Structures are given as structure tokens and as C-alpha cells.
Amino acid sequence: VTRAHVVIVGAGFGGISAARALRGANADVLVVDRRNYHLFQPLLYQVASGLLDPSEIAQPVRTLLRHQRNADVRMNEVRAIDLERRVVRTDAGDLPYDHLIVAAGAVTNHFGNRDIAAHTLALKGLNDALTLRGEVLERFERAAECADERERRRLLTFVIAGAGPTGVEFAGALCELFSHLLPKDFPRLDFAPVRVILIEGRNRVLEAFRPRLAAKAEEVLRRRGVEMVFGRRVVGADERGIRLDDGTRIESATVIWTAGVRASWLGEQLTEKVGRLGRVAVRPTLQLAGHDEVQVIGDMAELGDRGEVLPMLAPVAIQQGEHAGRNVIAQLGGGAATPFRYRDKGTMATVGRNHAVVQLGPIRLSGFIGWLMWLFVHLLYIITFRSKAVVLLNWAWNYIFYDRPARLITEISPDIGTDTSNEEATR
């Protein structure tokens, strides 16, 4: 009897938890990812702001699955999925499957604006974070040698577009870097012109949070020196800066785009009609309509039938991964897939040192207690013990000495896979 082949596309939160749920299943599990590592995206901004090193938030997929005897790993780019022939097409050939779990996550969404894509920096992958870290530090090197005052101001103006958790967390981290650390590295540079500007199309930060918590976060950000512009969208970008929808221009050498993500373009391979933000409307069981052998999970999936759209969050992907694995096991045993139920783990965002906002069912926390909870939960989810220990050590070091030791400028190209680059690739 030949064993069933289960192919999992993506080794992110969803893919890894699906693979682990299939431990011991009577099937060969193959995890395919274009990268050789699993990335803990919630702490990416700490790499971008010089606090953590890449290996602390990313682990080789092969290491994570090395004790799972029925699992194998491929580092390949998935280019297409042929649902009729049941094969995943990669840059290194076809991978046949009996069961497929698609967990390719999301990409930065520039809403198709090529100028914005070309002149802003993203924060989605490890290379993005390292690029961003290098660019931010490089601006200070240039400013230190710049005689022209206007240009120095431009170099020292940092714009963040999008005040969701990523924008807010990065703004807080930049302020800490600029107020405590870089003045020591650049004692002769005047820091008065340094600006961090957060731009948000809606009328407040952290739209997913209760207004009261968001207001607290805003207050802390303002106190720490972040300027906030609400009700305005960035509609254009060039080498000199950005343009807002009311015509205002902001001269800035560094614009960070955290205004949105959209599901991987692989979704378009699975259905002709993708939902909002490119997500695939799956059945309550996570299965693709008309294809019991295919499940779509995590950022790529949009639950359709119950009218419920789950947020693009790590706990959703993790729980769906576990569920998808269990569904495959049930199907292998001759049973049927069961509907997925999400256990809400709440949301949280830190605004920097000593302050985070937490929303967990009826519980709402902010300030120091929220921050401790944020630290605890993030530490809990970091995948290996070694990373937990090193991250904790780095946090403690930073807390006591205000130090962000990973302040290296390295030559890196940003991650592939933004909305505009994929659009070109699939043409």
C-alpha cells in the first residue's frame, strides 16, 4: 500500500503547525517554502530597529522538523498549483499530492501603486527588516556629514505610513533608538531636526483595538515624540519624499510602508474569485469548494459560509494549521473533515518600553501590566528554547542599558513578494 502524500505550501505559522499536527500520521509530509527558515514576524520590527539579530526570530525549517520522521522539507518557489492534476508546480519541478495544505501567507500591499512600491521600505520579511535597519542607520551617517540644512532635515525625517500594530510598534522602537542610543553614537550631530511621522488614513491608531486603548497608545506615542497625521493617505512617493491625498508634501529620505498586506498571489491559482485582500473563501472545514483534498489556511484563508472573516493573525494561522492536520488524519482514516472553530487569543501591541495595549475578550489592559503580558506572550510563542533565552537576554540588556546592539549596516536586497513584484512575475 502506498502512503499518502501531503504537501504543505509555506513554513510559516500555519504550515509548521499543520506539519506538526501530522506527526505520526500514516502519510509522507512535504513542506515547501521559498526560504529555508520559519520566521516569527511579530518581532521583525525589533530586527529592523537594531535590537535583535535574525537568527533570534528565524529558525531553519529543517531544524524544526528534524525529529518528525514522516516529514521532509524542500526549499523551492511554488509557482502554480494544478488542482486537476493534483500537482504543485515549483521552480524545481512538480510535486504530486493526495492532500494539499496551502499556507503561503501574505505580501506587502501597495495597492498597486508602483511609485509607492519603488520609493518606500516594507517590513514583511527578514531581508526587509535588515534593509530597513541599514537604511535608517545610514541616514544618520549621511546627516553627520551633510552641510546642507534642508537635506539634513530630509535625511532625519522618518515617515511611517499605516498606524496598525506594525506601524505603531516600529514608531515606538525608532523613538527609543533616536532618543537614547544614537545620540551617543553621533555626539556631534544635532538631533533637534529628527522627526518620526506616523500617517494613518483613518482617524486613530490601532483600528482593531477599542478606542480607549488606542487613545492611550496615541498619548504615549505623542509623549515619546511621534507626530501623528490622521485622516490622510499617502498617494504618491518619489526620491525626495511623499505626497498625501490633500496635496501636502513631506520631504523624507525614509518612508516605511506598513499600510497593508494582501494574501499571496497563489490564491488566484485556487479560485477565480478571491475575496477582499486576495484571500480565498474556504468552507467552514477550511477546504476549498469542490476540492476536499485541498485546505487553505492562515492569512490566505477567508472563512466564507459563516459570514465570518478572521483577522490575519498568528494564532488564527496556528490553530487552522492544527485543524487542517487533524482534518487530513480524519480523511486518511476514511472520515470527513470537521468545521474549524477559532478560539480568540486576543490582540496586543506594544508602544515601546513599559507600555502595551492588550485586548483579550472582556479583559483590556494598557501600560506596564499590558507590556509585561506582551513580553510574556511573545516569549511563549517564539518557537525554540534557544531563541527564547537569547531574546529574553537581549530584552533585559536593552531594558537596563538602553542598548540595541545589532546596529550594523549590511548590504541586503529587500524580500521578494510584494504585490507589485508578484504582479509582474505572474504576467
Ligand SMILES: Cc1cc2nc3c(=O)[nH]c(=O)nc-3n(C[C@H](O)[C@H](O)[C@H](O)COP(=O)(O)OP(=O)(O)OC[C@H]3O[C@@H](n4cnc5c(N)ncnc54)[C@H](O)[C@@H]3O)c2cc1C
Ligand atoms: C511585521 C509583522 C508583524 C506582525 N505582528 C503580529 C503580531 O504581533 N501578532 C499576530 O498575531 N500576528 C502578527 N502578524 C501577522 C502574522 O505574522 C501572520 O498572520 C501569520 O504569519 C500568518 O501565518 P501564515 O502561515 O498564513 O503565513 P506566514 O507565516 O507568512 O508564512 C507563509 C510562508 O509561505 C512562504 N511562501 C509564500 N509564498 C511562497 C511561494 N510562492 N513559494 C514558496 N513559499 C512561499 C513564505 O516564505 C512563508 O514562510 C505580523 C505580521 C507582520 C508582517
